[in-house]
Amino acid sequence: MHDKVAFVTGAGSGIGEASARLLAARGARVALVGRTEDELEEVAESIRGEGGEVLTALADVSDEAAVDEAVRATLEQFGRLDVVVANAGVNGTWAGIDDLSVEDFRSTIDINLTGTFITLKATVPHIGRGGSAVVIASVNGTRIFSNSGASAYSASKAGQVALTKMLAVELGPRGIRVNVICPGAIDTEISDNTDSQNEGVKIPVEFPQGTIPLTGSESGTAEQVAALVGFLASDAADHISGTEVWIDGAQSLLQG
Numbered sequence: 563m564h565d566k567v568a569f570v571t572g573a574g575s576g577i578g579e580a581s582a583r584l585l586a587a588r589g590a591r592v593a594l595v596g597r598t599e600d601e602l603e604e605v606a607e608s609i610r611g612e613g614g615e616v617l618t619a620l621a622d623v624s625d626e627a628a629v630d631e632a633v634r635a636t637l638e639q640f641g642r643l644d645v646v647v648a649n650a651g652v653n654g655t656w657a658g659i660d661d662l663s664v665e666d667f668r669s670t671i672d673i674n675l676t677g678t679f680i681t682l683k684a685t686v687p688h689i690g691r692g693g694s695a696v697v698i699a700s701v702n703g704t705r706i707f708s709n710s711g712a713s714a715y716s717a718s719k720a721g722q723v724a725l726t727k728m729l730a731v732e733l734g735p736r737g738i739r740v741n742v743i744c745p746g747a748i749d750t751e752i753s754d755n756t757d758s759q760n761e762g763v764k765i766p767v768e769f770p771q772g773t774i775p776l777t778g779s780e781s782g783t784a785e786q787v788a789a790l791v792g793f794l795a796s797d798a799a800d801h802i803s804g805t806e807v808w809i810d811g812a813q814s815l816l817q818g
């Protein structure tokens with residue numbers, strides 16, 4: 563990743579943080595973008611301590627002007643843009659349709675789906691041939707988990723998958739690759755952040771024995787997802803575009 567510049571949203575924690583760390587460790591200069599200043603600064607300081615070169619940019623991904631400003635700051639400081647990781651997202655409200663307000667639905671779509679579109683729309687014009695976008699969706703975007711109440715979340719994640727595939731076709735002739743990662747349950751803070759109105763839908767770190775074929779019961783880690791981000795963003799993946807990659811220990815095959 564030497565000489566490359568990456569723009570990572572939601573970089574203050576979880577998968578975004580792990581991806582930013584990995585890209586920086588591989589020599590990329592990284593823009594850490596997010597809406598939580600303290601977290602971004604802490605991650606930035608830690609990466610700089612390990613010799614990485616990063617900047618922080620405060621932006622809510624659903625705010626087009628703020629994301630445009632983050633891109634402008636990145637170009638001003640680093641001079642180019644090669645990789646974008648559209649990772650920022652929320653679980654939002656998980657509830658049955660009778661209890662799910664239009665406002666709650668909209669706010670999940672605004673961040674997870676429109677935020678991804680805004681991130682790609684702002685960055686892609688500055689990415690040249692050989693560049694790449696990696697979108698972080700979810701297995702919920704392609705599989706339906708019964709009784710979870712995750713209709714807003716699932717719709718937002720399915721939208722990210724469709725957006726990725728459309729853009730892979732559209733941007734292929736410009737030499738830009740676009741791929742989407744669909745993680746299963748990953749042990750991050752998002753597991754605690756569901757505004758759930760249903761009992762038992764918080765994402766557990768450990769599932770009942772046997773529900774995740776590869777591990778038995780353990781969730782994946784942010785670092786495992788980051789390793790996939792690193793691969794898809796690298797030249798080693800230079801013929802891979804429009805692909806949706808699950809990273810879930812085969813859990814969805816049993817539960818979807």
Ligand SMILES: NC(=O)c1ccc[n+]([C@@H]2O[C@H](COP(=O)([O-])OP(=O)(O)OC[C@H]3O[C@@H](n4cnc5c(N)ncnc54)[C@H](O)[C@@H]3O)[C@@H](O)[C@H]2O)c1
Nearest residue numbers: 572575576577596597622623650651700745747748750752
């Ligand atoms: N953890 C899982 O089990 C899991 C599974 C599937 C998909 N995902 C997806 O992975 C992505 C990263 O989540 P995570 O698990 O690392 O959780 P996380 O909560 O640690 O990370 C999400 C990050 O996005 C930031 N963010 C949220 N809304 C934002 C906004 N409007 N603007 C800018 N930044 C915003 C948060 O501040 C946080 O830093 C999300 O898109 C999530 O849906 C996570």
